Amino acid sequence: MRFAALSALWLAATAWAAVERSDDGNVRSIQLRTHTLKQPYLDSDMASRWYDFGGDTIVRTDSYIRLASERPSQNGWLFSRVPLTATNWEIEVEFKISGKNSLFGDGFAMWLTKDRGEAGPVFGHKNNFEGLGIFVDTYKNNRPGTVFPYVMAMVGDGKTTYNKDNDGKDQELAGCSARGLRNSKTPTKLRLTYFQDKSLKLELMYKTEDEWQLCFETNEPPTIPSVTYLGFSSETGELSDNHDIISIEAKNLYTTGGSSSKQPTTSGRGNSFKPAQGQSGGSWTWFIFKVILFFLVIGGGYVGYTAYRTNQKRTHRF
Ligand SMILES: [Ca+2]
Structure with a gap:
C-alpha cells in the first residue's frame, strides 16, 4: 500500500500549507475544515459532509443558506456535525440580514452549545441551553435606551432562561449596538475569537x-463546555426578514509565545488559568511541534506500508 504512505505525505503537505502566521508572530492558525462552510455548501449527494440543517432552512448553492425567510413564523437551523474540540479558535462568518419590510425581525443567533439542531424560542434554538450564544437581534422587544440591531453574548448553564421580553438584557455577558447592519450595502461579517481562560472577542x-x-x-x-457544536439559527414571528449565512471560516489558534505576549497573573478562579505556553523560545516550541508532526506522518506512512507488505505476504501464502 504505497498509496497509504503517499496519502499520508499529501496530508502532511496540505496541513503545512494550511498553517498561517499572524501579524504579531505569536498566534498561528490552522484552518478547521470540519467547521468551515463555503459555496456551493453541498456535495454531489446534496448533503454537506460537515454541516447539517433543518427546519425552514433553504440552501441556495450559488448564494446563501437562508435560516429564516421574509415570511411569518419561520424557524431554521444549521449545525456542525462534529463538535469543536479546539482549545483556542476563531470563527469568521459572513451573513446577510435583509428585507423590504419597514417593520422586521427577529434576527439570528450563532451557537457554541452542547445541544445541536433543537428548535426552540431563542432565535429558533432551544432555551436553557448550555454554552455560548451570540445574538444578532434586529427587533427591539423592550430595551429602552438601546439602539437596535443589538449584538450580544449570553452564556447558558443549562438552567438560565433567555428572556425575549427584554431582549435578554439580564442574561447579557457583553454586547454592542450595530446600526446599519441590516440591509447594509457592504458585506456583513462577525468574527469571534476565543482563547481559553484568557479572552473572548x-x-x-x-x-x-x-x-x-x-x-x-x-x-x-466564559467557560465553554468541552463538547460544543457550532451552529446558527433564526426565527421570524409576525414580523420577518431574510436571515442568510454566506460563509463560515473556522480556525484553530496556537499561541507560540514571544516578546509581545501578555502574561496575565494568576486569576482568582482557582487553577483554571493556563498561561500562554513557551514564552521564552516560542519559535523553538513551534519548531519541535513541526519536527514531531513530520516524524508522526513518516512513521504512520511506514507502519501503513509495512502492514500492507505483511498482509500481501499472507495473501500470497494462501
Ligand atoms: Ca429582540
Missing part, C-alpha cells in the same frame, strides 16, 4: 468593507 464588519469594529472584548471569558 467579538468584532463586526458592516460599515465599510474590510474594516472591523470591536463589539466587545473580555479578559474573563
Whole structure:
C-alpha cells in the first residue's frame, strides 16, 4: 500500500500549507475544515459532509443558506456535525440580514452549545441551553435606551432562561449596538475569537468593507463546555426578514509565545488559568511541534506500508 504512505505525505503537505502566521508572530492558525462552510455548501449527494440543517432552512448553492425567510413564523437551523474540540479558535462568518419590510425581525443567533439542531424560542434554538450564544437581534422587544440591531453574548448553564421580553438584557455577558447592519450595502461579517481562560472577542464588519469594529472584548471569558457544536439559527414571528449565512471560516489558534505576549497573573478562579505556553523560545516550541508532526506522518506512512507488505505476504501464502 504505497498509496497509504503517499496519502499520508499529501496530508502532511496540505496541513503545512494550511498553517498561517499572524501579524504579531505569536498566534498561528490552522484552518478547521470540519467547521468551515463555503459555496456551493453541498456535495454531489446534496448533503454537506460537515454541516447539517433543518427546519425552514433553504440552501441556495450559488448564494446563501437562508435560516429564516421574509415570511411569518419561520424557524431554521444549521449545525456542525462534529463538535469543536479546539482549545483556542476563531470563527469568521459572513451573513446577510435583509428585507423590504419597514417593520422586521427577529434576527439570528450563532451557537457554541452542547445541544445541536433543537428548535426552540431563542432565535429558533432551544432555551436553557448550555454554552455560548451570540445574538444578532434586529427587533427591539423592550430595551429602552438601546439602539437596535443589538449584538450580544449570553452564556447558558443549562438552567438560565433567555428572556425575549427584554431582549435578554439580564442574561447579557457583553454586547454592542450595530446600526446599519441590516440591509447594509457592504458585506456583513462577525468574527469571534476565543482563547481559553484568557479572552473572548467579538468584532463586526458592516460599515465599510474590510474594516472591523470591536463589539466587545473580555479578559474573563466564559467557560465553554468541552463538547460544543457550532451552529446558527433564526426565527421570524409576525414580523420577518431574510436571515442568510454566506460563509463560515473556522480556525484553530496556537499561541507560540514571544516578546509581545501578555502574561496575565494568576486569576482568582482557582487553577483554571493556563498561561500562554513557551514564552521564552516560542519559535523553538513551534519548531519541535513541526519536527514531531513530520516524524508522526513518516512513521504512520511506514507502519501503513509495512502492514500492507505483511498482509500481501499472507495473501500470497494462501
Ligand atoms: Ca429582540
